[in-house]
Amino acid sequence: MSHDMGMDMGMTAETSPECYATDDAFLSNLAYCISTHCPSVPVWKLEKYWKMNVAGTARKQPDPKANYQEVLANITMKPMNELVPGEELNQTMIVPNDDYQKSYNAQEVFEKMEQHHETYGIVLLITGSVVPIAFSLLRFFPFPATSISKFNAWFIDPPAFGTRHNEPIAGLFHMPTRGQAFFISYLVAINIILSAVGFQSNQPNAWYPSVSGPDGEIASYITNRVGVLSFANIALLFLYAGRNNVLLWLTNWSHSTFLLLHRWVAWIATLQAILHSLIYLRIYIHDGTHSSESKLPYWIWGIIATLCMSILLPTSILPIRKHIYEFFLAWHALLSIFVLAGCYWHILERFQRQWGYENWIYTAIAIWGFDRAMRYARLARNGVKTAQVTVIDEDYIQVNIEGVSASGHAYLYFPTLTWRVWENHPFSVASAVFPPGDRRETLKQDVEKLGSSTDSSSHESSDRRHQAQVGLTFLILTKTGTTARLRTHNSLPVLVESAYGRHEDLSEYSRLICIAGGVGITACIPYLRAHAGETKLFWGARSQAIIDAMAPSLVGVEQESYVGRRMDITEVLHKELSETTEAVAVLVSGPGGMADEVRCVVARIAREKGGGKVKLVEEALSW
Numbered sequence: 055m056s057h058d059m060g061m062d063m064g065m066t067a068e069t070s071p072e073c074y075a076t077d078d079a080f081l082s083n084l085a086y087c088i089s090t091h092c093p094s095v096p097v098w099k100l101e102k103y104w105k106m107n108v109a110g111t112a113r114k115q116p117d118p119k120a121n122y123q124e125v126l127a128n129i130t131m132k133p134m135n136e137l138v139p140g141e142e143l144n145q146t147m148i149v150p151n152d153d154y155q156k157s158y159n160a161q162e163v164f165e166k167m168e169q170h171h172e173t174y175g176i177v178l179l180i181t182g183s184v185v186p187i188a189f190s191l192l193r194f195f196p197f198p199a200t201s202i203s204k205f206n207a208w209f210i211d212p213p214a215f216g217t218r219h220n221e222p223i224a225g226l227f228h229m230p231t232r233g234q235a236f237f238i239s240y241l242v243a244i245n246i247i248l249s250a251v252g253f254q255s256n257q258p259n260a261w262y263p264s265v266s267g268p269d270g271e272i273a274s275y276i277t278n279r280v281g282v283l284s285f286a287n288i289a290l291l292f293l294y295a296g297r298n299n300v301l302l303w304l305t306n307w308s309h310s311t312f313l314l315l316h317r318w319v320a321w322i323a324t325l326q327a328i329l330h331s332l333i334y335l336r337i338y339i340h341d342g343t344h345s346s347e348s349k350l351p352y353w354i355w356g357i358i359a360t361l362c363m364s365i366l367l368p369t370s371i372l373p374i375r376k377h378i379y380e381f382f383l384a385w386h387a388l389l390s391i392f393v394l395a396g397c398y399w400h401i402l403e404r405f406q407r408q409w410g411y412e413n414w415i416y417t418a419i420a421i422w423g424f425d426r427a428m429r430y431a432r433l434a435r436n437g438v439k440t441a442q443v444t445v446i447d448e449d450y451i452q453v454n455i456e457g458v459s460a461s462g463h464a465y466l467y468f469p470t471l472t473w474r475v476w477e478n479h480p481f482s483v484a485s486a487v488f489p490p491g492d493r494r495e496t497l498k499q500d501v502e503k504l505g506s507s508t509d510s511s512s513h514e515s516s517d518r519r520h521q522a523q524v525g526l527t528f529l530i531l532t533k534t535g536t537t538a539r540l541r542t543h544n545s546l547p548v549l550v551e552s553a554y555g556r557h558e559d560l561s562e563y564s565r566l567i568c569i570a571g572g573v574g575i576t577a578c579i580p581y582l583r584a585h586a587g588e589t590k591l592f593w594g595a596r597s598q599a600i601i602d603a604m605a606p607s608l609v610g611v612e613q614e615s616y617v618g619r620r621m622d623i624t625e626v627l628h629k630e631l632s633e634t635t636e637a638v639a640v641l642v643s644g645p646g647g648m649a650d651e652v653r654c655v656v657a658r659i660a661r662e663k664g665g666g667k668v669k670l671v672e673e674a675l676s677w
Contacts, residue, residue, distance in 0.1 A: 071109040075116040082146040084108065085125040086133060091154060097123065111408040156260035163256035167275045168409060174248040174279070175286035175414065181244065182290045182319075183301060185237065190305035199637065199667035207660035209233065211670050217654050220646030220674060222372050231653075234311055238318050245287070245322050249280050270337060277333035280326040285397065285414035287323035291316050292418045296425035297465075297554060309555065310674055317370070324363040331360045352403035359396025362389045380477050380535065394418060432551045433467075441468070441548040443540055447599040450573065451532055451541055455548055456525040459486055461580060462555030464526065470547055471539050478551065479536055482643075482673070484576035485527040485607055526550070529573045529604065558671055560585060563639040567630050569623065569652055571644020572596065575604055577673035578643055582611050590614075590630070594621045594644070623648065627655045637667040649674060 074080060088100060104122040109115040118125075129146055137147040210233035213219040219229055230238055253275050262271035293299055294316035302309060338344040347353055366389050375382050394415055401411045436458050444452040453466075463482045469475040532538050540546075557580055560566060564587040568578040571594050582589050591613035595601055598617050631638055642652040649672055660668040 071112065071115045075109040076119050077143075079143045079145055081108070081118060081120065081125045082129055083137065083143065083149070085122055086129055086146055087149045087154065088122070089126055091158075113407045152258070153260070156258045159256040160259045160261040163254060163259070163271075164261070167253070167278065170252040171279050171282040172410070174252070175282045178244060178248060178283060178286045179290055179417075182241065183293065185240065186301055186305045186307055189237075190307065193306060200663075200665055203660045203663070203666070203668045206670070207657040207668075209236075211653060212657045213650070213653070218646075218650050219653060220649045222646075226372055228314065228372070230314060234314060238315065241315070241319060241322065245283060245326070248283060249276070249326070253279075270340065273333055273337055277330050277337070280333075281330040282411065282414070284323045284326035284330060285411065285418075287319050287326065288393070288397070289414055289417040289421060291319040291323060292421045292425075294319060296421065298425045298428035306558070308672075308674075320363075320370075321367065324367055327360045327363050331356065350403070352400050355396045355399040355403060357396075359393050359400055362392040362396060365389060366393070380474060383477075384474075429551055433549050436550040436552065439548050439550060440545055441466070442545050443543050444603075445541055446529075446603045447597050449531060449596055450600045450603070451530050451537075452603060453481075453528040453530060453540070454525055455528075455550060456523060458526050458550050458552065459524050460526055460550070460553035461486060461557060462553050463577075464528075464550050464552035464554065466528070467549035467551070468536065468540070468546060469549065471536060471543075477536060478549075480554070481528045481530060482573075482576040483526050483553070484529050484579050484604070486580075487524060526552075527576075527607075529576045529600070531573045557581060557584070560639045560669070560671070563637040563667070563669060564588065565630075565634070565636050565638045566590070566641065567627075567638060568592065568641045569621070569626070569644065569648070570594070570642075571648045572600070574643035574645075574648075574673070575600075576643075578641060579604070579607050581641055581671075582608070592616070592621060592626055594619075594648070621648075623651045624655050627652070627659060631656070631659045631668060632663070635666040637669075639669045639671055641671045641673065643673040646674075 085104075088104075092100065101122050105117060108118040120128075131146075133146045133148050135145070135147050137143070137149050137153070139153070210231065212232055213229045214232050214235035216223075216229060219231055223229055253272055255271050257271070259271055262274070293301065294312040297309070299309070299312055301307065301312065335344070338347050366386065369385060369389075370382065398412060398415045401407075401415070405411065439455050439457055442454045442456075444454070446452055458464075460483050463480050465478040465480050467475070467478045530537055530540070532541055560581065566581060566585045566587060566589045568582060568589070568591045570578045570591065575591075575593055575595075578591065578593075582591060589611060591608065591611050593601065593613060594616040596618060601615050601617065627640070631640070640652065640656050642649050653670060653672065656668060656670045
């Protein structure tokens with residue numbers, strides 16, 4: 055067998071693990087070398103190393119035909135000849151000190167670097183999960199109410215730059231809030247730091263001889279580091295993207311925030327993958343091995359993974375997500391599968407599970423699998439229901455689904471509406487109870503009853519509560535695609551994936567101000583019904599029909615409506631907030647421009663107010 059025992063992050067391709075485990079000359083040479091260079095190491099440690107490493111470092115490999123002490127005992131004469139690289143190995147020989155030191159340096163520093171890579175990847179994944187939890191726990195500390203309001207107004211709620219957060223910048227991306235920007239900055243900084251520290255060169259080195267030297271050695275450690283960090287970020291971005299992200303249950307951060315973080319982490323992971331590929335390309339071209347390496351399966355799978363990640367970025371920009379959402383979801387899922395497959399086979403073909411890199415892919419798959427399993431469980435719990443569709447006007451429809459209870463928002467599937475049975479869309483739950491019977495007739499009667507006396511309204515309201523049934527009400531603005539096709543149906547089968555989101559506890563706020571735009575009223579109604587203190591609604595809508603349709607759900611709520619005209623949000627909020635020292639919560643749900651204006655005005659008033667507690671709550675579903 056060849057005795058060229060130089061290693062490139064694994065055993066050489068010339069010699070099989072079976073040959074290493076059974077060849078007498080190799081075993082005796084290795085045993086003699088160990089005995090001369092490791093005299094003070096306990097025998098049990100040497101035996102453990104022997105069993106785990108003689109045939110290689112794969113998880114499944116043959117055991118040596120004899121243990122270390124048995125092989126050493128069979129060496130009856132001290133070897134006299136030195137091992138010469140490239141010559142046949144057929145007897146016990148002496149490994150020259152220079153050759154031994156080169157191999158020792160290579161393996162020692164490589165294992166140290168591998169420990170750093172894995173440690174830093176774990177640090178990235180854990181802190182990306184724990185930091186949001188830690189910051190969320192701060193809300194339970196008894197900080198002064200006014201200080202909390204001012205801190206949020208300065209450092210958390212406003213857009214990082216400018217006045218737009220929900221309204222896209224140049225139609226391409228959303229500006230994060232200052233609070234979101236702080237955490238995004240942390241993610242960027244920690245990735246840069248972990249990509250740049252902890253490297254060392256160990257020369258002379260059998261894996262990086264003088265032709266490549268320390269530069270080639272350090273370059274290989276850097277490319278491996280960014281490759282591992284990219285894997286860790288892939289697991290993290292799958293976590294952030296999930297509807298059933300456990301961080302949604304452990305923090306008070308919204309799904310929209312985690313989707314924003316998902317996109318930022320995706321950029322970081324992709325740039326790391328590209329850097330990993332480019333550095334290795336440079337190394338192999340420099341060493342003259344690119345033509346042979348680039349034909350190997352591991353190289354091809356790595357290119358597939360990097361290419362798919364690179365394609366995902368431009369095909370996930372806001373205009374595509376917003377205008378061809380169904381295509382985006384299908385394309386995104388397909389390419390993501392190719393990314394995971396490419397990463398997995400890249401590792402498997404290159405290292406045969408020797409170094410545990412595949413565990414990062416297993417982690418990402420487990421996160422994705424958990425999210426999917428939870429989605430199916432939510433669907434199975436609700437079963438197949440019937441959606442009753444009521445056309446309100448040319449813009450809006452109302453959808454009622456009996457026999458389902460939920461709050462927050464739900465994802466609705468209409469399998470008979472399109473051949474793409476997997477399509478689903480999120481809608482805010484306006485109400486979880488409604489009267490039985492024909493909803494279109496009930497809606498008409500409810501609107502007519504509003505014109506009766508107060509006593510009559512109270513009587514009818516009481517009667518409706520007495521007859522109430524469990525069911526979900528959704529108010530939908532019809533545009534194109536699924537929502538437009540709903541207008542042509544009176545009833546149809548529906549699958550309900552619920553419930554998602556949660557309503558913030560606003561019980562410590564004596565006043566609740568709700569500002570709604572159009573169908574944004576659906577997110578406000580549950581808050582208005584549940585709040586024990588003073589409530590007031592300011593609602594801007596395109597037509598009177600939607601206001602009439604929702605009137606039964608808003609009986610007893612003080613409100614001001616703006617039909618077909620713009621609400622002066624600055625004037626409204628200054629009037630309601632500036633002169634009061636009460637604790638006030640401001641809830642906004644509506645178009646992006648409205649939500650951004652409310653955000654900026656509330657933050658400005660909170661910064662200027664001398665006392666009182668002000669909290670901003672935004673209910674929005676992000677693209």
